[in-house]
Amino acid sequence: MTRLLQWLFGRLPIGWLQLSHNRTRFAAALAGVAFANVLVFVQLGIMNSMAVATLKPYGFFQADVMISASDANSMTEGANVARQWLFQALADPDVTGGAGIFVGNVSWARGEKTLGLTTFGVDPTLPAFLSEAMARKAATLQLQNSGILDMYSRGLPRDEAAAIRPQSPISFEVSGKTLTLYDTFAGGGGFGGDGYMMVSDQTFLTLFPARKSAAPDHILLHLRAGADPDVVAARLRDLISDKSLRIRSYEQAGQDDLSYQQTRRPTGIIFGFGVIIGILVGIVIVYQVLSTDVADHLSEYATFKAMGYRQRFFLGIVFEEALILAVLGFVPGLVVATGLLAGMKAATTLPLAMTPAMAGMVFFGTLVACSVSGAIATRRLANADPADLF
Secondary structure, three states: OHHHHHHHHOOOOHHHHHHHHOHHHHHHHHHHHHHHHHHHHHHHHHHHHHHHHHHHHHHHEOOOEEEEOOOOOOOOOOOOOOOHHHHHHOOOOOEEEEEEEEEEEEEEEEOOEEEEEEEEEEOOOOHHHEOHHHHOOHHHHHOOOEEEEEOOOOOOOHHHHHOOEOOEOEEEEEOOEEEEEEEEEOOOOOOOOOEEEEEEHHHHHHHOOOOOOOOOOEEEEEEOOOOOHHHHHHHHHHHOOOOOOEEEEHHHHHHHHHHHHHHOOHHHHHHHHHHHHHHHHHHHHHHHHHHHHHHHOHHHHHHHHHOOOOHHHHHHHHHHHHHHHHHHHHHHHHHHHHHHHHHHHHHHOOOOOOOHHHHHHHHHHHHHHHHHHHHHHOHHHHOOOHHHHO
């Protein structure tokens, strides 16, 4: 390692020699940096999984514009909207079609466990508003009291999910009704439920008798080819009588939902603070190591300063140490965090995973944090007289 660093820096790697001289303290410093990396990785992984889980249900549908109630901060929250606004929207020359979707929560009691399923009611005769994968299975929804289930629902054994097919359906009781599942689709448990289920709008209304067909949760619109969804949404806000409605492009609705989950919901705020805390922990640990190292070698630094070496020379040594701590501490942190995220994914079915973007961002952040710590640790040397350092 000494020869490699000497070749990289073009000089004797003083920083490496000082760190490796006390191996116990060096190992403790690497463990501290690795711990801070693991903390940041896990928090970022959870935040990324929140983003994926939030946008997941938007991928079940195809639309250009979405009309929602004023308090609909997400796809699964908010009041209903009147279907009459769909007919007003169809008066716009760029609107070619529309469909209402219903959203509700269904509980499936399975022995000692109960699955909470976010359930969507759709019109199976309008498959154009469903994703390609969902549209291929929409025909089974035309059967009375039928549904298709999220195969990755939390708490549902994989072999049982794989066995659900049109030729081998399973049934369970919901609100005094027998609901039969004929197929599955790829979803995944989120932060608001264990999984998803898709039924027809008529089946939905039988499961939720208090709901009315004239009041879906959202209205999806298709536009003619080439039409700008943002421009059409702005026109519809003037055209439709109810000015309290949230009329946005479908893409913007998803981004608004994500922003709401990350900045206004407690879970998103907590995970964001977790990332900040992890960074601060790393800075403090590295600062403690480097400042102690500087204090232990003050007499040597004073000799160098008396010989005419400038502050940038000392910064170079400490930054060398910071770089070594960042790189060597990052590797075990990456390995441990990858294993933790994989284990958490298996236990929760949340879309937790280590991504190249996460790894690159944390590595860069580790370098910056260690460099900041190094700069702070050398502040005593900046204006001190060599004689004062002995």
